Amino acid sequence: MPELRQNRFTKEWVIMATERAKRPEELRAQREARPSLPHYSDTCPFCPGNERLAPPAVMAIPAHDNWRVRVVPNKFPALAREGQLTRKIERSRRSMNGIGIHDVIVETPDHALTTALLPVEQVAEILRCYRQRFTEVSADPRIAHVTIFKNHGVAAGTSLEHPHAQLIGTPVISSQVRYRVYEALRHYDEFGECIFCEALKEDLEEPARVVLASELFVAVEPFASGTPFATYIYPRRHMASFGDINPAEIIDLAAVLKSVLAKLYVGLRNPDFNYAIRTAPHENAGVLYYHWYVSVIPRLTRIAGFELGSGMFINTVLPEAAAEFLRDINPQDGGPVA
Numbered sequence: 001m002p003e004l005r006q007n008r009f010t011k012e013w014v015i016m017a018t019e020r021a022k023r024p025e026e027l028r029a030q031r032e033a034r035p036s037l038p039h040y041s042d043t044c045p046f047c048p049g050n051e052r053l054a055p056p057a058v059m060a061i062p063a064h065d066n067w068r069v070r071v072v073p074n075k076f077p078a079l080a081r082e083g084q085l086t087r088k089i090e091r092s093r094r095s096m097n098g099i100g101i102h103d104v105i106v107e108t109p110d111h112a113l114t115t116a117l118l119p120v121e122q123v124a125e126i127l128r129c130y131r132q133r134f135t136e137v138s139a140d141p142r143i144a145h146v147t148i149f150k151n152h153g154v155a156a157g158t159s160l161e162h163p164h165a166q167l168i169g170t171p172v173i174s175s176q177v178r179y180r181v182y183e184a185l186r187h188y189d190e191f192g193e194c195i196f197c198e199a200l201k202e203d204l205e206e207p208a209r210v211v212l213a214s215e216l217f218v219a220v221e222p223f224a225s226g227t228p229f230a231t232y233i234y235p236r237r238h239m240a241s242f243g244d245i246n247p248a249e250i251i252d253l254a255a256v257l258k259s260v261l262a263k264l265y266v267g268l269r270n271p272d273f274n275y276a277i278r279t280a281p282h283e284n285a286g287v288l289y290y291h292w293y294v295s296v297i298p299r300l301t302r303i304a305g306f307e308l309g310s311g312m313f314i315n316t317v318l319p320e321a322a323a324e325f326l327r328d329i330n331p332q333d334g335g336p337v338a
């Protein structure tokens with residue numbers, strides 16, 4: 001019989017359709033292996049030597065030539081970088097002018113190397129760059145919230161194949177983010193603990209959904225996962241804001257993030273995926289009740305009418321089965337164990 005599970009952080013219900021459940025191996029079998037990319041493309045605005053095709057850099061590591069990570073303003077930004085915020089209220093209509101920051105983070109000079117294939121030190125460099133831009137953009141008084149995310153592959157919404165992530169600083173906090181912060185606060189007021197720290201402790205005691213645990217981070221399949229192989233990476237130390245990550249945690253997270261993405265790359269044959277850093281808004285930095293994490297979502301299924309109409313997801317892969325499958329994959333071997 002199918003099972004309904006509730007996401008304790010959002011109160012959303014998910015249908016675990018065990019009757020129509022696919023085994024993880026079957027999802028992988030449906031995928032075609034994709035052709036490998038060249039290491040350089042002369043029309044790519046993010047390849048070294050083509051810098052003139054993109055707007056001037058906001059920052060680079062190192063700052064001179066031979067950069068390893070580079071940040072440029074998005075050429076087609078969702079929000080305008082310059083200007084003052086004005087809020088308009090006309091009868092029932094509320095609006096604002098679209099001010100914000102929209103960066104592209106070019107993650108490697110190599111056109112072909114997705115995160116799963118990068119050295120851990122390069123992934124750490126990328127995370128250092130995320131943190132620096134996160135801190136700088138958060139300090140802009142016009143910005144209320146910063147989201148850092150990556151789209152990999154067409155199903156995940158990317159149009160450029162060169163490995164890159166994006167940062168969008170918005171002048172408002174979305175109602176979804178607000179609601180999660182409120183729910184976490186409500187839990188804290190009732191039980192006197194961070195709901196995320198508590199869930200993490202429980203997951204480590206009953207590790208059926210743990211994919212891997214390092215010294216400073218833990219990767220788990222959430223109990224009420226809405227989509228197959230959704231993986232959350234939590235810092236063990238309580239921190240509300242991504243901006244509070246320390247240098248040792250950056251190196252540890254780099255290894256864990258690379259490892260999770262390499263397991264997906266090998267186990268599910270380089271699936272399209274998104275990841276996003278879900279952090280407390282700037283105004284909630286330092287609070288005891290919210291806890292940031294990285295949400296990695298492989299795009300193996302499509303959102304269809306029921307999801308749109310009800311706000312409920314149907315997941316055909318049990319998180320426990322997904323965790324077991326991913327635990328058994330050793331990317332160094334090039335495939336699933338056994």
Ligand SMILES: [Zn+2]
Nearest residue numbers: 044047111162
């Ligand atoms: Zn390129």
Ligand SMILES: [Zn+2]
Nearest residue numbers: 194197238291
């Ligand atoms: Zn916590």
